[in-house]
Amino acid sequence: MRVGLISDTHGLLRPQALDFLRGSDHIIHAGDVTGPEILAPLEAIAPLTVVRGNNDRGPWARAIPETAILRLGAVAIYVIHDLKELPIDPAGEGMRVVVSGHSHKPARQERGGVLYVNPGSAGRRRFTLPISVGELLVEGDRVEVRLVTLEVD
Template sequence: MKRIALLSDTHTYLDEKLFKHLEGCDEIWHAGDIGNIETADRLAAVAPLTAVYGNADGQDVRLVYPLHQRFKCEDVDVWLTHIGGYPKRYDKTIREEIKRNPPALFISGHSHILKVMFDKELNLLHMNPGAAGLQGFHKVQTLLQFTIDGKQIKDLEVHEFGTKGL
């Protein structure tokens, strides 16, 4: 059983309030636009970090983290990417592959819109944790926490930990 903290779009900013939501997590997953390698290193110092680079990330991040991560957590096939879209509106760069070989859990960032939805057609769960940083149009900083136990994805929690401008 693993407890996961999922975030995206930090854009170099890690609010100190974010760290209380990382306590007790076995792993941290970041869906891109980390900002710089120092930001990734701060997260990795808390728990093992699995991450991808986003469109706003520079070479320092791109040299360490790939565009896509496809991996198993417990018995769940996970695909983590930055620009991926969501059910019925998958990004054209991954559309054919996700239809041909869907994961059980598909995670993307980029939109700064927190969204969790089930794709009945592909039988997968899609998650976007919103944005944990300050850059972008979102008003509230968010992240997701959940547990993977065997094949089960459960105990999903949404955490709001900061309001931009306050």
Template sequence: MGFQDASTLSEFSFDSVLVGILSDTHGTLPRSAYAELADCDYIIHAGDICGPDILAELETLAPVTAVLGNNDYREYGAAVDKFASVKIAGVSFLVTHKPDDLERALRGCTSALQPGDPVPDVVAHGHTHIPRVVKGKAARPATLLVCPGSVTRPRGGSSPTVAKLVLCDGVVKSARLVELTRD
């Protein structure tokens, strides 16, 4: 799968584009997650959606790219698969649910990246329910690795979280995890 182009978002008069990333909703989109994503220009769901109504609700806020998690079925249509590649405001993303699948994709062991495709700037996954944003050597070959944690079932002593990235001129200007209140 090559990169989809969401660059039309950068054609508006935005100085920057705000991308929200969430994962592991497991059939419930908490009000606090919905409210936190309301200011996003684009939303990425990194799997374990567990209900098409979740994606429909997120799409009332912004365009959505989503991937299948290990608890999802192909009920979301052809646009939702195991991997997603999207380019937003000049920043390329590769998204999958499991971190092992992400590592395999980056090693060229899947069809997620075709020969000649650029290495994504940002890689994102879900599944662990433990939020993290990794930069530098630990994120290589990408420049940023994001796991938004889980909005419904956090693990490892974490709170429910989403990730938010600010993109501008083809660069990730900031990446942060946002703790949510429990609904």
């Protein structure tokens, strides 16, 4: 199963990000969507799990949860925008993966049997950070991560 990862679009859904996400079986948006118009194109590709980021405000954002749990067979994925606000012990709760955003820095790290993944920012460039997305490849209880820097003008 291929799970597309995107975060911190900040109201800008780049065609390069959509191209990368096509073919996903599921998509996770880790917050800072900043506009409801971003969600429909993602939902048109695959089922979508989205969490609210610190910049997601207004009536449209109230229905978006701050955290989410996605279970794909043997793999449990916890989604939160800001990893510093993680309210659980992921390993203790049986999570295999934690997906977050907020920092705009793509990152992958495994600690205590939990894979922490941040796809970075797919929206407006911040400082010199790359424009990036990612994917989880889930097979049984195995998870592989790929982070991709998008070529943008």
